[in-house]
Amino acid sequence: MDFSLTPREQDLQDRTRTFIRDVVLPYEKDKRQSPHGPSDALRRELNALAQRAGLLAPQCDPHWGGLGLSHRERAIVFEEAGYSLLGPIALHCMAPDEGNMHMLEAVASEAHKQRWLKPLAAGDIRSCFAMTEQAPGAGSDPSAMTTTAVADGDHFVINGEKWLITGANGAGLMIIMARTMIDGQDRGATMFMCDLPAKGIVVDRTIDTIEESMTGGHCVVRFENLRVHRDDVLGEVGRGFRYAQVRLAPARLTHCMRWLGAARRAHDIAVDYANRRKAFGKTLIEHEGVGFQLADNLIDLHLSRLAIWHCAWVLDQGRDARTESSIAKVAVSEALFRIADRCVQVLGGMGVTGDTLVERIFREIRAFRIYDGPSEVHRWSLARGLAVKA
Numbered sequence: 001m002d003f004s005l006t007p008r009e010q011d012l013q014d015r016t017r018t019f020i021r022d023v024v025l026p027y028e029k030d031k032r033q034s035p036h037g038p039s040d041a042l043r044r045e046l047n048a049l050a051q052r053a054g055l056l057a058p059q060c061d062p063h064w065g066g067l068g069l070s071h072r073e074r075a076i077v078f079e080e081a082g083y084s085l086l087g088p089i090a091l092h093c094m095a096p097d098e099g100n101m102h103m104l105e106a107v108a109s110e111a112h113k114q115r116w117l118k119p120l121a122a123g124d125i126r127s128c129f130a131m132t133e134q135a136p137g138a139g140s141d142p143s144a145m146t147t148t149a150v151a152d153g154d155h156f157v158i159n160g161e162k163w164l165i166t167g168a169n170g171a172g173l174m175i176i177m178a179r180t181m182i183d184g185q186d187r188g189a190t191m192f193m194c195d196l197p198a199k200g201i202v203v204d205r206t207i208d209t210i211e212e213s214m215t216g217g218h219c220v221v222r223f224e225n226l227r228v229h230r231d232d233v234l235g236e237v238g239r240g241f242r243y244a245q246v247r248l249a250p251a252r253l254t255h256c257m258r259w260l261g262a263a264r265r266a267h268d269i270a271v272d273y274a275n276r277r278k279a280f281g282k283t284l285i286e287h288e289g290v291g292f293q294l295a296d297n298l299i300d301l302h303l304s305r306l307a308i309w310h311c312a313w314v315l316d317q318g319r320d321a322r323t324e325s326s327i328a329k330v331a332v333s334e335a336l337f338r339i340a341d342r343c344v345q346v347l348g349g350m351g352v353t354g355d356t357l358v359e360r361i362f363r364e365i366r367a368f369r370i371y372d373g374p375s376e377v378h379r380w381s382l383a384r385g386l387a388v389k390a
């Protein structure tokens, strides 16, 4: 086991850290941010700066303008990017675009890559991924999907409603998951590619949520007789859930990477405060009750990084890492939440105000325990693997 950074990894870490510190941090108070995420104008401005620094969409193959990072290299770069809540937006390695780009690189035809991956990797458009529905539809259990795509000549006609669709507002591409009906037969879930805006796709509303880091917010989307040509099926009909796995295992790990950087930021803010603020004749950090909380942060940061790096290594071996990514998602999302919670506590009243980033980071990381599989669903899936088959 070699945990040392290669010269390339060291260079990537240094360049990303410098870019975040010198270029992105000064934008953190930019007014072009709302509870529904940074605006597209701000995103584009930051993307242009990242491109100039040679750091735009680093996860993509160089053919698409990226750096072709391995999963381990992503772990290093995305953690640094996550140190600012604007960092992943700037580098264009934020959800859902990053997961979508990864899936398109792995699954899409050359024609689809030229049409959608090229502008997406360049940051000319954003994308969204539409799977989740309100009860009784697809949620933790995607097989409950109610949105249908019915074959009609050269087209599929899609009807249904999705919600919590990140970035739908203002995206240029939507990847839609729908139950496919051909000649009255259920052919399983299929992914469809669709330019936005489109006749037949209505963004009903942008939902108020606990967090606010993703451009375009989280939307309720309605499909009203949306016609999608057969040529715009991603990959093959009926393989939607399989492609979702191609997307989800790495995507949930990259969330871990980015939020690890954010938790490190919260920890740094808390350590700084604890070293300056005095109570009962000494600095807070000299009180064991505070010092131990910060020591527990160090332990959680370290173990999170190890879980991420191990899973990245498994992915770099070409394996699907379903088990490892579930373990990492649960362990890291819960560890990072403990860190954020401790940081709020160490900051006292300041911790719940908007005067530091800690309160924002606490909210962002809370949501992470739900998306890309709630902790309970990952535990349930891990436990199923332990059950003795009758």
Ligand SMILES: Cc1cc2nc3c(=O)[nH]c(=O)nc-3n(C[C@H](O)[C@H](O)[C@H](O)COP(=O)(O)OP(=O)(O)OC[C@H]3O[C@@H](n4cnc5c(N)ncnc54)[C@H](O)[C@@H]3O)c2cc1C
Pocket (backbone or CB within 6 Å): 096, 128, 129, 130, 131, 132, 133, 138, 139, 140, 141, 163, 164, 165, 166, 167, 209, 211, 218, 367, 370, 371, 372, 373, 374, 376, 377, 380
């Ligand atoms: C900020 C945010 C962004 C999102 N972005 C997108 C997006 O871009 N595209 C998209 O398609 N979806 C998106 N989602 C939806 C997300 O993937 C779902 O919220 C998630 O899959 C859970 O589904 P659900 O909300 O329907 O919860 P439900 O299925 O209703 O489950 C509710 C709770 O039940 C419990 N539970 C469920 N199953 C089990 C089980 N087997 N064992 C034990 N407990 C269980 C869990 O605690 C779970 O939290 C987003 C969600 C959030 C919060």
